Amino acid sequence: MLFTELESQISALTTASAALEPTPAELISWQEAADNLLREFIGSLSTQKTFSPSQPRTLTDFDQEVGDSDSPQHLLAAVKNGLTGSGISTAGAGHLGFIPGGGLYLGAVADHFAAGINAFTADAYSSPIGVYIHNQTVRWLADLIGYDDLAWGDVTSGGSQATLTALCVARDASGIKPRDYANTCVYLGEHTHHCSKKALDILFAGDLQIRYVPSINYVMDHAWLANQIETDIKKGLKPWLIVATAGSTNLGLVDPISLISTLARKYKIWLHVDGAYGGFFKLCPETSAMFSGLAEADSVVLDPHKGMFLPYGCGAVIFKDGSHLGRAFAATGSYLQDRVNKSVSQRSPMDYSMELTRPFRSLRVWLAIKVYGTSIFASALSEKLLLTRYACQKISALPNIVIAAPIDLSIFAFRYQPASGDLRSRDDCTKELLRKINLHGDVFLTSTLIDGHFVIRVAVLSFRTHIQTMDSLVKIIGEESLSITMSLKS
Numbered sequence: 001m002l003f004t005e006l007e008s009q010i011s012a013l014t015t016a017s018a019a020l021e022p023t024p025a026e027l028i029s030w031q032e033a034a035d036n037l038l039r040e041f042i043g044s045l046s047t048q049k050t051f052s053p054s055q056p057r058t059l060t061d062f063d064q065e066v067g068d069s070d071s072p073q074h075l076l077a078a079v080k081n082g083l084t085g086s087g088i089s090t091a092g093a094g095h096l097g098f099i100p101g102g103g104l105y106l107g108a109v110a111d112h113f114a115a116g117i118n119a120f121t122a123d124a125y126s127s128p129i130g131v132y133i134h135n136q137t138v139r140w141l142a143d144l145i146g147y148d149d150l151a152w153g154d155v156t157s158g159g160s161q162a163t164l165t166a167l168c169v170a171r172d173a174s175g176i177k178p179r180d181y182a183n184t185c186v187y188l189g190e191h192t193h194h195c196s197k198k199a200l201d202i203l204f205a206g207d208l209q210i211r212y213v214p215s216i217n218y219v220m221d222h223a224w225l226a227n228q229i230e231t232d233i234k235k236g237l238k239p240w241l242i243v244a245t246a247g248s249t250n251l252g253l254v255d256p257i258s259l260i261s262t263l264a265r266k267y268k269i270w271l272h273v274d275g276a277y278g279g280f281f282k283l284c285p286e287t288s289a290m291f292s293g294l295a296e297a298d299s300v301v302l303d304p305h306k307g308m309f310l311p312y313g314c315g316a317v318i319f320k321d322g323s324h325l326g327r328a329f330a331a332t333g334s335y336l337q338d339r340v341n342k343s344v345s346q347r348s349p350m351d352y353s354m355e356l357t358r359p360f361r362s363l364r365v366w367l368a369i370k371v372y373g374t375s376i377f378a379s380a381l382s383e384k385l386l387l388t389r390y391a392c393q394k395i396s397a398l399p400n401i402v403i404a405a406p407i408d409l410s411i412f413a414f415r416y417q418p419a420s421g422d423l424r425s426r427d428d429c430t431k432e433l434l435r436k437i438n439l440h441g442d443v444f445l446t447s448t449l450i451d452g453h454f455v456i457r458v459a460v461l462s463f464r465t466h467i468q469t470m471d472s473l474v475k476i477i478g479e480e481s482l483s484i485t486m487s488l489k490s
């Protein structure tokens, strides 16, 4: 190709792709469109249905609304209508299913800002201030757990990725090689979140000895655990890892961390604590004692997109001895040789993570702490603790309703109890009750199995959930349980 031809082709392609850089007018109009849609969305949250089981917007509705438009304003409006007209309104006060959070708007501002600047915050050489902000965030999370200066960790996409990181580091720190897998014992609780088993399957391809520790009152039976560890040692096996939970997904209950950490220390077993849901309740005076022993754990997972109400995509993992994390993920390539800059003395996230390029997700946590301080989160979480007890007390007074388990944090479970002689089983009635509650669309609840039986969970963790939502919940449960009682009698 002639040089002039090359120049003219480059020029044509530059012109063809020039629209990738918005004009100042486009920038303003996109921004305004997004802001208006979000203002509308947040302003209408209190009147939006929490769950849209009847006539939800279908995929065809969405495709039709999108049409062949290429206008960002039009497309964002279609996305907003699609997201709000179907499924669960996870940002709303009535979301009491799974694990809510709400999504602090400040987190959305942080994300928008971070993506607009697109700093490469994996590396201090590239973004000293971005990395400084990330490192301050990690330090704050380590302090919250009660760790000393040795601790280090990372801010991840969520609890599952944080757990995979934790167990990968635990494996390497314990020197476990493939030839050891079949003799290596792991102790999970009956209520351990499935992300731990998933992480173990990814890391060990199912080749471990996994023990499910039975529960007493739905938390780990540490005496059983102690016996099992002894038995495993006698069999010549290697007890390696205990996963305890500080706030179970099913019931919000906290394993006896202090007792378990004493066992872990005695037998030199890695203790990992999953505080993805419950960890931030350590900030509350009412519940902080439940977390005693947390700082003895070798690794802890926290989810700021749960307990700090931040938008989805923000978890964290912190290690008591952060050097393990650095060793597990130390790797580099010649294409990165320029990053070595002696004037930069900070730790770079890429050296403590399986990720290289990452979104600047720490900015959400950092901004929230700077703007709001810590005590506001303690107040909001204490409010959730009280709302849980308030609703539970009222619901337990309803006829035919039985609370299924004790309460530690902000989740409780209940079931419908038919009068003796009724032919329909209590599981069938409880399932029917859940269906009827969710049909209202004002609140959204989910279920789980406790002792093999169907129960309905109430999980109070959105910063937008206040006493009015609890009152509507109690009213709906009262009405719908009565309608089941009437239908059983007829």
Ligand SMILES: Cc1ncc(COP(=O)(O)O)c(C=O)c1O
Pocket (backbone or CB within 6 Å): 099, 157, 158, 159, 160, 161, 193, 195, 245, 247, 248, 249, 274, 275, 276, 277, 278, 303, 315
């Ligand atoms: C106790 C617990 N651990 C881990 C997870 C997984 O976290 P994520 O959904 O952020 O991956 C959850 C999610 O609900 C959880 O409740």
